[in-house]
Amino acid sequence: MxxxxxxxxxxxxxxxxxxxxxxxxxxxxxxxxxxxxxxxxxxxxxxxxxxxxxxxxxxxxxxxxxxxxxxxxxxxxxxxxxPGNEAERLALLDAQRERVDQQINALEQAREVIAWKTDVYEQHLRNGEAIGLWDPTIAGTATPSTMRNPSRLSPA
Missing domain, CATH: 1.10.1660.10 (Multidrug-efflux Transporter Regulator; Chain: A; Domain 2)
Known part of the structure; x- marks a missing residue:
């Protein structure tokens, strides 16, 4: 006490x-x-x-x-x-919230890719198919973002 x-x-x-x-x-x-x-x-x-x-x-x-x-x-x-500096405190917190929102967005995109790739492997296992190297030209191996916009495919 x-x-x-x-x-x-x-x-x-x-x-x-x-x-x-x-x-x-x-x-x-x-x-x-x-x-x-x-x-x-x-x-x-x-x-x-x-x-x-x-x-x-x-x-x-x-x-x-x-x-x-x-x-x-x-x-x-x-x-x-x-008291008296609440606007500056708010600015610091707003900036941090923006960084957190960006992190959440990046994690959601990563989760989308993981879920999509998990589905691809599950489908191949169900069908008894083997998967070789990643090849964006093979159906089912392009990423979700390239499936929505094929122009984003790169030769690398």
Whole structure:
């Protein structure tokens, strides 16, 4: 418990709660990614508040989404500064959302190719046919995008 009676958490408890290592938590503190100072016991051990835990959950999700460390640092600095910079915070989050949307689109395209190629192999197995090297000129071996637009076929 803190002096104010609020529940506090050890570094190990926080690491488990947010899914990161104790070493990573110390790194986040050194890199000034936290929005407030971390309390300490009289013996010097870190004590985190519920707000710290919630903020770290946000940070881990932003990092998992690919947000660059420099942008996460900037975001944390803006939050520490307090009200008045919401437009800049929003711009950082909007840019990250756009990057995530692009990643999702790329993954959906990859999944489409995988599903299509899985279907090709399943069909060949059902028919007892062997498949040799990939050849875009052989029916059933062109990619979904080239099937929709044959002009995208390249000689390579």
């Amino acid at each position: 803190s002096a104010g009676g609020e529940r506090t958490f050890t570094i190990g408890e926080v690491a488990e709660a947010v899914g990161m290592s104790v070493h990573a938590l110390r790194f986040y503190e050194r890199e000034q990614l936290l929005v407030g100072p971390i309390g300490r016991t009289s013996g010097g051990r870190r004590r985190y508040s519920a707000i710290d835990v919630d903020w770290l959950r946000i940070c881990t999700r932003l990092r998992e989404s690919g947000m660059p460390l420099a942008e996460l640092k900037r975001f944390a600095a803006l939050v520490r500064e307090g």
